[in-house]
Amino acid sequence: MDLCTYHSHCDFCDGKAPAEDFVKATIEAGFHSYGISSHSPLPFETRWSLSKRNVEAYLMEIKRLREKYAGQIELYGGMEIDYLNDDWGPAVEYFQRLPLDYRIGSVHLVTEEQTGEMMDMDGKFEDFRENLRLVFHDDLKCLVKAYFKASSRMVELGGFDFVAHLDKISMNGSLMDSTLTEQEWYNRLLWDYMSLIAEKGVMVEVNTKAYTRKGMMFPNVKYFKWLKELNIPVMVNSDAHLPQLINDNRALAFEWLREVGIKSTMRLHQGAWVEVPIDNK
Numbered sequence: 001m002d003l004c005t006y007h008s009h010c011d012f013c014d015g016k017a018p019a020e021d022f023v024k025a026t027i028e029a030g031f032h033s034y035g036i037s038s039h040s041p042l043p044f045e046t047r048w049s050l051s052k053r054n055v056e057a058y059l060m061e062i063k064r065l066r067e068k069y070a071g072q073i074e075l076y077g078g079m080e081i082d083y084l085n086d087d088w089g090p091a092v093e094y095f096q097r098l099p100l101d102y103r104i105g106s107v108h109l110v111t112e113e114q115t116g117e118m119m120d121m122d123g124k125f126e127d128f129r130e131n132l133r134l135v136f137h138d139d140l141k142c143l144v145k146a147y148f149k150a151s152s153r154m155v156e157l158g159g160f161d162f163v164a165h166l167d168k169i170s171m172n173g174s175l176m177d178s179t180l181t182e183q184e185w186y187n188r189l190l191w192d193y194m195s196l197i198a199e200k201g202v203m204v205e206v207n208t209k210a211y212t213r214k215g216m217m218f219p220n221v222k223y224f225k226w227l228k229e230l231n232i233p234v235m236v237n238s239d240a241h242l243p244q245l246i247n248d249n250r251a252l253a254f255e256w257l258r259e260v261g262i263k264s265t266m267r268l269h270q271g272a273w274v275e276v277p278i279d280n281k
């Protein structure tokens with residue numbers, strides 16, 4: 001079993017334990033490598049993102065852990081960078097200059113074009129429903145379109161290694177309308193987005209975080225066949241916020257990747273992304 005994850009949180013953002021607790025848990029579980037990827041700073045303070053003034057301490061802590069646990073695990077310092085607009089996202093100079101081992105491109109906050117107002121499409125459904133009403137006037141299709149438009153723009157601008165939870169909008173979106181992922185317009189938007197990802201040559205994660213509680217992986221398992229069809233390099237990440245969840249649902253994700261004929265996943269080895277055959281795990 002090829003054990004690694006490159007999407008994880010700790011108490012520098014909204015993770016529920018210090019980074020060291022996660023590192024210890026991964027060593028105990030037999031991981032060969034682990035990437036820490038706190039939520040990037042935003043132009044405003046939130047409860048869930050790294051504060052800009054803590055970025056240096058964050059990088060120092062990763063360096064300290066890398067040295068302390070050298071020989072036991074390959075440790076990497078990443079960041080889940082929020083794309084907001086052309087002025088704030090993985091491609092901007094601030095994030096490009098940070099000494100990170102890799103960058104994750106991620107959209108959580110979606111802007112309504114007319115008003116410039118922003119809403120968090122992740123998180124609790126009650127908040128989502130309220131924000132959908134306030135910011136997008138209950139127009140789910142409009143929000144979903146804005147989400148994929150922002151995501152596509154992020155991919156066009158580049159500057160990151162892999163896309164986080166590429167269809168996360170379907171988590172709350174499907175609670176709003178259970179037929180969302182069956183609708184033709186939705187599938188067309190997703191296909192176009194994944195085609196763009198393939199064209200730009202970025203990697204995609206299979207995010208297993210919500211599977212235990214919500215029965216969903218991102219991308220949704222039914223789109224794994226598109227990953228195969230478009231030949232997009234994938235990795236499996238747990239997006240853990242608790243040390244005991246670092247390996248949650250990993251085996252299941254591999255089983256389903258194998259089922260659609262995907263033969264390899266990506267990992268970091270000595271600082272470079274390499275392809276590892278699934279059969280050898």
Ligand SMILES: [Zn+2]
Nearest residue numbers: 080106164165
């Ligand atoms: Zn995320």
Ligand SMILES: [Zn+2]
Nearest residue numbers: 007009080239
């Ligand atoms: Zn995350």
